[in-house]
Amino acid sequence: GQNIDQPTEMTATEGAIVQINCTYQTSGFNGLFWYQQHAGEAPTFLSYNVLDGLEEKGRFSSFLSRSKGYSYLLLKELQMKDSASYLCAVRDRGVSNYQLIWGAGTKLIIKP
Amino acid sequence: NAGVTQTPKFQVLKTGQSMTLQCAQDMNHEYMSWYRQDPGMGLRLIHYSVGAGITDQGEVPNGYNVSRSTTEDFPLRLLSAAPSQTSVYFCASSPGLADSYEQYFGPGTRLTVT
Numbered sequence: 001g002q003n004i005d006q007p008t009e010m011t012a013t014e015g016a017i018v019q020i021n022c023t024y025q026t027s028g029f030n031g032l033f034w035y036q037q038h039a040g041e042a043p044t045f046l047s048y049n050v051l052d053g054l055e056e057k058g059r060f061s062s063f064l065s066r067s068k069g070y071s072y073l074l075l076k077e078l079q080m081k082d083s084a085s086y087l088c089a090v091r092d093r094g095v096s097n098y099q100l101i102w103g104a105g106t107k108l109i110i111k112p
Numbered sequence: 113n114a115g116v117t118q119t120p121k122f123q124v125l126k127t128g129q130s131m132t133l134q135c136a137q138d139m140n141h142e143y144m145s146w147y148r149q150d151p152g153m154g155l156r157l158i159h160y161s162v163g164a165g166i167t168d169q170g171e172v173p174n175g176y177n178v179s180r181s182t183t184e185d186f187p188l189r190l191l192s193a194a195p196s197q198t199s200v201y202f203c204a205s206s207p208g209l210a211d212s213y214e215q216y217f218g219p220g221t222r223l224t225v226t
Contacts (some may be wrong), residue, residue, distance in 0.1 A: 004154065031212065042202060042217035043155075050212070087154070091209075098209040099170065102154030 002026045004103035006088050011109045012078055020073045020086050020106045028093030034062050034073045035087040037105065043087055046073070075108075083110045113138050118203050118218035125193040125225045133188040133221050135203030143206040144186040145170070145215070146178065148199040155202065161186055162209070193225045 003025045012018040024032070031050040035043035049055055049064035049071060061074040073086055085105040091098050119134045137144065145160035157170030161180040175197060177189040186205075190197060200222050204215040 008152075030210075033214065042219050043215075044217070045214035048212040048214070089155075099157055099160070100155075100215070102156075104152055104154045 002090070002092055002094070002101045004088055004090060004101055006086075006103040006106045008104070009107045009109065011111060012075075014078055014080060014110055014112050016078050017074065017076050018078060018108065020075070020108065022071045022073070022088035022103060024069050024071070024088070024090045024101075024103075026069075026090050026092040026094065026101065029066060029069075029090065030093045030098060031091040032062075032064055032071050033089045033091070033100065034060075034071075035089065037085045037087055039084070046086075078110050080110050080112070082108065084108060115139065116203055116205050116216050116218035118201075118221050120221060121219065122222050123224070125190070125223065127193060127195060127225060129193050131190050131193070133190070133201055133203075133223075135186045135188065135218055136184050137186075137203075137205040137216070138184065139205060139207075139216065140183060141205035141207050141216070142183070143209055143213075144180065145204050145206075146176070146186070146188045147202045147204065148172065148197075149202060149220075150199050158188065158201075190223075195225045197223065198225045199223060 034046040037043040047062040087105045088103040089100040116137045146158040147155040159178040161167045203218040206215045
């Protein structure tokens with residue numbers, strides 16, 4: 001079956017770096033997404049990985065290792081506005097019509 | 113562009129009542145979906161559509177109906193509300209399912225069933 005694991009909650013300090021991990025088990029991996037969701041709001045797209053390696057986008061980077069079923073989201077120079085939940089989602093060819101399978105999300109708390 | 117819009121933002125229903133959650137997008141996206149989000153759980157797919165006139169069930173379809181008569185609109189109907197349907201409902205759209213196409217989410221509907 002399909003499964004995605006992320007830590008439930010993490011705390012970090014403003015200006016620091018934090019890494020949020022995501023491990024997955026799928027039968028037909030076809031891409032991994034990271035979304036950001038502020039409390040009471042809708043998820044918004046952050047990054048997409050389909051090949052192994054690091055994708056960098058400003059202060060945010062996302063890494064993928066398909067052989068290990070592992071990804072991480074790296075946030076640098078943390079700001080208070082980065083306090084949010086970060087959702088990992090995997091597209092699986094084995095699921096009908098390439099649907100996304102979502103992790104429960106990691107709540108990131110930024111302290112001054 | 114308004115993106116994806118949802119109405120209402122909040123709703124309280126009594127057990128057994130029915131209602132329709134509205135969703136519309138103005139980006140000419142073929143793919144639309146409905147999710148529910150519950151504490152401690154990932155987004156779960158209720159129903160989805162790959163184009164006008166085509167719908168299919170997701171992971172948790174029971175108690176919900178959908179239709180897609182136009183590209184823009186994708187309403188979700190609760191047939192007979194139950195307390196287990198208390199949740200936050202998100203509608204999303206995407207240009208397609210493959211590759212790096214991201215999903216665009218509406219602001220959500222917070223539903224409480226008493």
